[in-house]
Amino acid sequence: MTAESRVYTHKLLILASFVLSLYGTLFLFLFSHYGSHYRTPFTGFFLITDIYWLITILLQVFFIIKVFFDKTVSTENKAAVSEIIGPHFAINNALQFLWCYFFNKEKFALAELVLIINLLNLLALYFTHRTVSIKNVGDWLTIHFPVTALPLSWTMYAIFWNGACLVHSHNKSLIARILANVFIWEFLLVPLAILVLYHDWSIGLSTSLLMLGLGFGQLFTKVVAFQWVFAFIIAAVDFIISVVIMFGSGLNTVNGEEQAPLLS
Secondary structure: OOHHHHHHHHHHHHHHHHHHHHHHHHHHHHOOOHHHOOOOOOOOOHHHHHHHHHHHHHHHHHHHHHHHHOOOOOHHHHHHHHHHHHHHHHHHHHHHHHHHHHHHOOOHHHHHHHHHHHHHHHHHHHHHHOHHHOOOHHHHHHHHHHHHHHHHHHHHHHHHHHHHHHOOHHHOHHHHHHHHHHHOOHHHHHHHHHHHHHOOHHHHHHHHHHHHHHHHHHHHHOOOOOHHHHHHHHHHHHHHHHHHHHHHOOOOOOOOOOOOHHHO
């Protein structure tokens, strides 16, 4: 297969997988009354979840436009993006569709397995190809944010939400609440570690939005509880530190002087 044929094949995979993910996210998840599933300690407010996914979908459309139509991007860089990032993006989209399908059918064990596989896929993308190190803010917002950061933050959150459904945490009220009060701090520790090590404010901001949704979701579910209080605290801390680092880095450099290998 020639280099041109490989690029064309990867572009088709990117587009086809995005359409598949879009269908699953909209019709099997967002528009399917997913809030009627078990009300777990990790169930968020549906409106903020919808906003999160609308932002993700919109930015992924910009990523596809960049790969297919942006004439300011060199042919070599388009090929690098489609061949290196493209497979991870396609795998993420395919797994997102499968998760939506299994979650919709309440097959939570299979859904959890899909999420764990996708977490490994996204971590491989994050640490191997280092899209976080892209310097140009335009490329960073249209490549790293929609392809790596937003899906990674969502997958980490969904593992806990789906896992709570899997163990029927709604039927184990006290134990489930205590464990949830402990596990929720993962959404502070992991983003803070990434902020300190990589100055990646996109993970902090996306996690902050998810925790805001979790806070409102738990507030409307159980007013006398710690979960929504913790969620709002985590959302605030993630947001403030992310904004400080975002402006401290000048908005156009990430992780010092290092440039993403695929765009070097």
